[in-house]
Amino acid sequence: MSEKNERRPLPDPASAELRGLISDAETRAVYDVLYQAREEPLAMPAIRERVSALTGKSNxxxxxxLRSLRTHFDVPARRVPEKRNLFVYPLLGWNPDADKRTTRKNIPGSVRALVHHTYGNRCAACGRTPKDDQxxxxxxxxxxxxxxGTNDPENLQLLCDEDNHDKQALFADHQENADALRKSLSLPEVHLRIGELLKAMAGEDVPKELIVLVAREENNGDPTKRMRELRSLGWIIKNSQRKKGRRVLSFYRLEHWEPWPPGGPQAAVVRLERARRRAKRAQKAPSGTDLRSTAVE
Structure with a gap:
């Protein structure tokens, strides 16, 4: 958070400043509850209960x-230790670039319908559905x-509450790397996105979940394959695992990197793969066979 916003006091829930930022009364009620609970942040059930008491509404x-509040304020989702599905929501202060942001627009119903259709009404991370898994x-x-990011359909997906909260918590855990994430996420190729993130966090163990989010590949992609491909370009990336409760977590640490090849890493990986296939065919071909006449790329 910038020094300016660290010193900037949060608006009082009843202030004209807050009403000028947030026109919706129910959203201001959520802010009120979070504001009053700054010293002891609340989990969602308690927030819902208190907001319902303020507004007289349950839906x-x-x-x-929360998304509307996050346009202006820093409200991360923080997992309660040892409780996988329980998160608290502290109101930490203003967003660093709160004055530069535009208010988050509601996603049109037609776009929401398109996203539900695209993902078959399933969570993009775990595949669960409301009908089968409640x-x-x-x-x-x-x-x-x-x-x-944007509100464009290409940047939207369906997630279940649990996976959505996990994602929010993961980004919150790496808030100090926001600049590296912002730069990486905007790059056009998956190898560039992963590689630049690893470079920015060189010497640190980067969790697999963060690699997956930056990769932005359908069905979570294959981080292990991407690491192999980066290694084929001369990068040295170490893999390690740690046990956390019943889960085994994977991490990647960059120890050496090479400049990006001309034409980009994707093209270089394709060239290397073609050369590998040609070499493999050459080993299997009978002596005297002209591979140039049989090779099909």
Missing amino acids: LQMDRR VKLVIDHMVPLDLG
Whole structure:
């Protein structure tokens, strides 16, 4: 957070300043509850209960209210230790670039319908559905708005509440790397996105989950394959694992990198793969066979 916004006091819930920022009364009620609970942040059930008491309403669409608040304020989702599905939501202060942001526009119903159709009404991360698994699905920005994402359909996916909260918590855990994430997420090739993130965090163990988010590949892609491809370009990337409860977490640490090849890493990886296939065919071909006449790329 910038020094300016660290010193900038949060608006009082009843102030004209807050009403000027947030026109929706229910969203201001959510802010009020978070503001009053700054010393001891609340989990979602308690937030819902207190906001319902303030507004007299139960159907509050809390995900949308929080997204609206995050246009201006830093409200991360923080996992409660040892409780995988429980998160608290502290109101930490202003967003660093709050004055430069435009208010988050609601995603049109037609776009929401398109996203549900595209993902077959399934969570993009775990595949669960409301009908079969009783999960709630939300529209998620693959690249978060505060990291340069947009409301374009190509940047939207369906996530269940659990996976959406996990993603929010992961980004919150790496808030100090926001600049590296913002730069990486905007790059056009998957190898560039992963590689530049590793370079920015060189010497640190980068969790696989963060690699997957930056890769932005359908069905979570294959980080192990991408690491192999980067190694084929001369990069040295170490893999390690740690046990956390019942889960085994994977991490990648960059120890050496090479400049990006002319034409980009994707083209270089394709050339290397073609050369590998030709060499493999050459080993299998009978002596005297002219591979140039049989090779098909």
